[in-house]
Amino acid sequence: MEHYKFNQNKKCEYFPCHKIENPExxxxxxxxxxxxxxxxxxxxxxxxxxxxxxxDCSNCVLPHLKETSYKHIMSKIKLVIEKTREKK
Ligand code: SF4
Incomplete structure (x- = not known):
């Protein structure tokens, strides 16, 4: 996996802030x-x-899964850009 697709902050007071298998x-x-x-x-x-x-996103782990989060977020980011585009 490319390094730019993943990082961890184990010193965060809330790590891991959602329950997943093997969070370390x-x-x-x-x-x-x-x-x-x-x-x-x-x-x-x-x-x-x-x-x-x-x-309420309390039960969502989608942004936190090492293998799939980056791909999912990127698959939707064009929609975010489109929704925030200034209309002329
Ligand atoms: S993908 Fe993001 S916005 Fe959607 S439910 Fe999960 S945490 Fe919330």
Missing amino acids: ENFSCMFCYCPLYMLGRECGGNFKYTESGIK
Whole structure:
């Protein structure tokens, strides 16, 4: 795996902030604040909405899996760019 696709911060007070198997080996901190949050229901992750309409990602590990997170985030990043593009 290319190094730019993965990093870890084991000194973080919250590491690992989500439960996955073998986090010492597999937990990626690269997308700590998920860049897909703004996509709402289109992010592809395991979210739910609270009764007050807040998107809750507590059960989603998609941005934290070493082998797949980078590929998934990149597969959606054009949608993020499109949604934030300034319309002329
Ligand atoms: S953490 Fe998961 S559910 Fe939340 S925005 Fe990112 S991909 Fe979607």
